[in-house]
Amino acid sequence: MSKPTISEDAIFSDPLYVEILQQLRPHADADTNISPQTSITRDLGMDSLAIMDFIFDLEDAIDISIPMERIAEVQTISDLVAAVHKLQQEA
Amino acid sequence: MAIFDKFQSLTDNHDLVKSFGQSPSSLQFEEIISPTEAVLNGRRTILLGTNNYLGMTFDETCIEKGVAALREEGTGTTGSRIANGSYNGHKALENELAEFYGMKEAMLFSTGYMANLGAIGTLAGRGDYLLIDADSHASIHDACKLSDAEVIRFRHNDPVNLAKKLERLADKPGEKLVIIESIYSMLGDTSPLKEMIAVKKKYGASLLIDEAHSLGVMGATGRGLCELAGVGDDIDFITGTFSKSVGTIGGFLVSNVPGLDIVRLASRPYMFTASLPPSVVATARAALSKIPHATELRTKLWDNATQLYAGLKNTGFDLGPQVSPIVAIRLSDPQKAVALWNGLLDAGLYTNLALPPATPLGWYLLRSSISAAHTSQQIALAVELCTRIGRELGLIPCPLKTGASVEMMNVGGTRKSATKPDSKRTAEPKKPAAQA
Numbered sequence: 001m002s003k004p005t006i007s008e009d010a011i012f013s014d015p016l017y018v019e020i021l022q023q024l025r026p027h028a029d030a031d032t033n034i035s036p037q038t039s040i041t042r043d044l045g046m047d048s049l050a051i052m053d054f055i056f057d058l059e060d061a062i063d064i065s066i067p068m069e070r071i072a073e074v075q076t077i078s079d080l081v082a083a084v085h086k087l088q089q090e091a
Numbered sequence: 092m093a094i095f096d097k098f099q100s101l102t103d104n105h106d107l108v109k110s111f112g113q114s115p116s117s118l119q120f121e122e123i124i125s126p127t128e129a130v131l132n133g134r135r136t137i138l139l140g141t142n143n144y145l146g147m148t149f150d151e152t153c154i155e156k157g158v159a160a161l162r163e164e165g166t167g168t169t170g171s172r173i174a175n176g177s178y179n180g181h182k183a184l185e186n187e188l189a190e191f192y193g194m195k196e197a198m199l200f201s202t203g204y205m206a207n208l209g210a211i212g213t214l215a216g217r218g219d220y221l222l223i224d225a226d227s228h229a230s231i232h233d234a235c236k237l238s239d240a241e242v243i244r245f246r247h248n249d250p251v252n253l254a255k256k257l258e259r260l261a262d263k264p265g266e267k268l269v270i271i272e273s274i275y276s277m278l279g280d281t282s283p284l285k286e287m288i289a290v291k292k293k294y295g296a297s298l299l300i301d302e303a304h305s306l307g308v309m310g311a312t313g314r315g316l317c318e319l320a321g322v323g324d325d326i327d328f329i330t331g332t333f334s335k336s337v338g339t340i341g342g343f344l345v346s347n348v349p350g351l352d353i354v355r356l357a358s359r360p361y362m363f364t365a366s367l368p369p370s371v372v373a374t375a376r377a378a379l380s381k382i383p384h385a386t387e388l389r390t391k392l393w394d395n396a397t398q399l400y401a402g403l404k405n406t407g408f409d410l411g412p413q414v415s416p417i418v419a420i421r422l423s424d425p426q427k428a429v430a431l432w433n434g435l436l437d438a439g440l441y442t443n444l445a446l447p448p449a450t451p452l453g454w455y456l457l458r459s460s461i462s463a464a465h466t467s468q469q470i471a472l473a474v475e476l477c478t479r480i481g482r483e484l485g486l487i488p489c490p491l492k493t494g495a496s497v498e499m500m501n502v503g504g505t506r507k508s509a510t511k512p513d514s515k516r517t518a519e520p521k522k523p524a525a526q527a
């Protein structure tokens with residue numbers, strides 16, 4: 001595994017990243033190694049319906065609504081962390 | 092060609108379906124005999140998947156009115172109502188729709204899909220919020236793409252989740268428009284309308300309900316779920332289609348909200364497509380005039396729906412959650428779903444094959460829609476064919492011989508132990524992970 005970048009180091013200690021991983025696990029393939037650069041759409045064996053369910057669970061867990069157009073921009077878990085932080089700042 | 096490379100997963104799915112025989116996208120009926128029968132591949136086939144709920148496509152009055160309008164006003168309008176003007180029939184049908192629903196105003200669209208596109212995509216603009224059910228029809232999703240509003244999904248038929256989403260928007264300026272459907276088209280389940288209305292009222296949101304599958308089907312005079320639930324006054328907007336119980340094509344928006352007329356000048360799907368041809372308008376008017384009085388047809392439709400649902404449920408199929416004119420068999424194995432659909436076609440029964448992601452929870456669905464025009468013999472035959480082929484494919488248990496059943500009942504003492512499948516067949520019905 002390549003050495004994490006500085007931004008990845010920061011993300012590992014981000015409580016939001018930890019929460020996302022926790023919410024993701026029940027929906028993703030059990031044996032997948034998840035990192036900040038993991039693609040939510042490609043790497044986790046999740047179809048669009050599984051992703052939608054995961055987003056619903058995450059929304060409930062962190063009490064936020066993630067508009068569909070924001071979800072459409074997200075590729076990786078790192079993208080999702082950034083998108084949610086931006087939404088929290090806008091709230 | 093590379094331009095088509097992005098459709099590879101669609102191609103793969105289509106190839107899978109084709110590998111079993113027929114493909115839904117390439118079926119061609121050689122003759123339409125009645126609302127419930129057609130000739131397919133030289134074989135007389137029962138139509139159990141055409142949303143022809145009242146059998147209105149062959150109604151004599153509708154046909155006569157359509158033919159008369161065709162002769163009197165020609166084959167088409169050749170343009171939009173904004174460009175070419177309205178015909179008398181357009182305005183008359185709008186007035187009749189408004190009266191039928193007890194609403195102030197109505198607008199016609201050229202299809203039901205375009206009614207949702209033109210209504211939802213226009214009513215919610217920049218700075219507004221669209222709150223849509225997770226199982227929304229494609230036309231609602233596409234309408235959201237057309238709108239500049241922010242789009243938030245809530246869990247299917249879940250007023251509590253909707254309330255959470257509206258609560259988070261409570262301090263935000265901008266209109267909030269909640270979009271639901273009366274009967275959801277894949278599984279046939281209905282919206283918990285009263286609960287949804289209570290939530291939208293609490294948070295000052297507006298509500299649009301798509302009554303596509305309930306017009307003519309529900310309520311004492313066929314107005315749909317709103318009539319059945321007795322909540323007409325609490326609904327802000329209703330969209331619907333003429334392509335199901337009305338038996339032709341076209342869509343509409345009706346509302347009590349003052350000033351709806353301005354939407355005609357703002358809605359691109361209304362402005363930039365040809366208006367409904369006079370013959371279609373005439374058939375829709377004839378059908379709509381019959382719907383309030385079609386009590387016997389509605390009774391027959393629900394009797395048929397109950398017969399099909401009970402028949403399939405009793406043989407062990409996993410169905411949608413409630414009796415409805417849409418009855419869907421839920422399957423987890425794509426190959427068996429395709430094989431079942433093909434087997435039924437070969438036996439003379441046409442149903443719909445619905446695949447993810449168009450289906451809830453990733454089910455593979457064998458979807459049926461029932462008509463008042465079906466005879467109880469046709470429904471019984473449909474149950475019999477589904478049962479026979481479902482057993483051959485190991486989708487449902489096979490019955491035991493009477494003696495064996497009694498013996499097992501005596502030994503085991505429970506019905507469960509007595510329904511062990513025939514050893515020659517594939518064993519248990521497969522349950523999807525989502526249900527396990």
